Amino acid sequence: MKLVVTIDRCEGHGRCYDACPEVFEPDVEGYAVVRDVLVEDGTELAARVRHAALGCPERAIAVVVAVAG
């Protein structure tokens, strides 16, 4: 199952794209956006996405497992 990663009210601290640049990247102003990559739950990458979300000082990143179908 894949993860759905969303960012709400990013303020551009940049902690997420430092911690997990495979999934997060800065836009032209430095605010974070989620890259268009598939993240399978249970993988090492999924663990790194959750780690990055934990580090957000705005608590702006939500990581949920997609409902199948």
Added chain:
Amino acid sequence: MSVSEDVALADEKSSTPWSELHYDHRSSKVAVDPWDLWRTLRAECPVLFSDRYGGMWFVSRHEDVNRILVEWETFSAAQGTNIPDQGMPLLPIDSDPPLHRQYRSIINPALAPQRVAEHASWIRAEAIRQLDKLDGRTEFDLVHDYCEAYAKRVALRVIGFAEQDLDKLDHWTHILSTGPRDDENGAIVFGEFYAFLRETLVQRSTEPGSDDLITLVVQGDVGGRQLTIEEQTSMLMLLTFGGLHTTGNVLAGALIWLSSHPEDRHALTAKPELMSTAIDEFVRFVSPVTHMRRTTARDTEIGGCPIPAGERILFGIGSANHDERVFDQPDDVVLDRYPNPHFGFGAGPHRCIGSHLGKLAVRIGLEEFMARYRAFEADHNEIRYEGGEGRHIAACPMTVVAR
């Protein structure tokens, strides 16, 4: 109630009558050694009224500071973000969304991390140049001779000032940051500073083409309207304050910590991947900007304490960054601390616009200093601090052994 009864009542609750504290964030006590006071206030009086500067509420807990930073609809920046007031509103920080974001977008792209990274090689060369100047010396002042000399030149160049302007800018920003700026001398210094910035902007508007922040400000617009010269001057003033009085302090505080913690020095050298968390940890630990202000835009409460609209709220970034409710070992540097929800760069819409540049400059400054010296020792008895919005490390004699 008489004063003696008041004190007696307070004594029943704790040993200190908090109403008698007259908390002053610009006092030497808060500049030199605020930690015990802040810890006690967090525990016993996390929302404290002070009669200083015409009256203000000092908020010291992380949870409450977080809300003040993020909840901009209640805690407005548009009436000013300093106590006492600066000589004019500083943009974009002294404004609220959505206008605030329009001002920010003028500068944001140039300070986004991918653009900041392009400066790394000359920033490193600047650190090496400053260290080369100290060649052969075994003692110098860490703050003046290295950290500030280096960090201020980095800021100066990114903003777009000439190097020979540094002494003047340093003089003005120092007085307005740490001195009693709400007096006659403050007004004179502010006038000189303002005139210089305005002249710099007018001059740049006739000779565009430089790749720096001054050029962006000159060319900037909000909602299709070009910035007025007053808006431009205001933005340049804030960039100058923010650039000149923060980064060098984090670097100095980090090197002072590392001088007395060789195990951390070795860890950073052996495992450079620690740098990412370590830099944020140094920003938290040092907290160069310790206090900022908002004004309540409506009736609210903070930590259960009712606060009416129109009150000035002084919030303790330094205190929040050392709040034991959030951080284990809050008064120690923990190189791999994670998560690290510090407010050294603020939070919410006003997050420090130069945070990515500041972090890069601290990192390079640390790397080059540690590469140059195999041992270094700060004289802890001779470290001097100055107060203001920040807690400024003003001097620190350092003894070094070159590699």
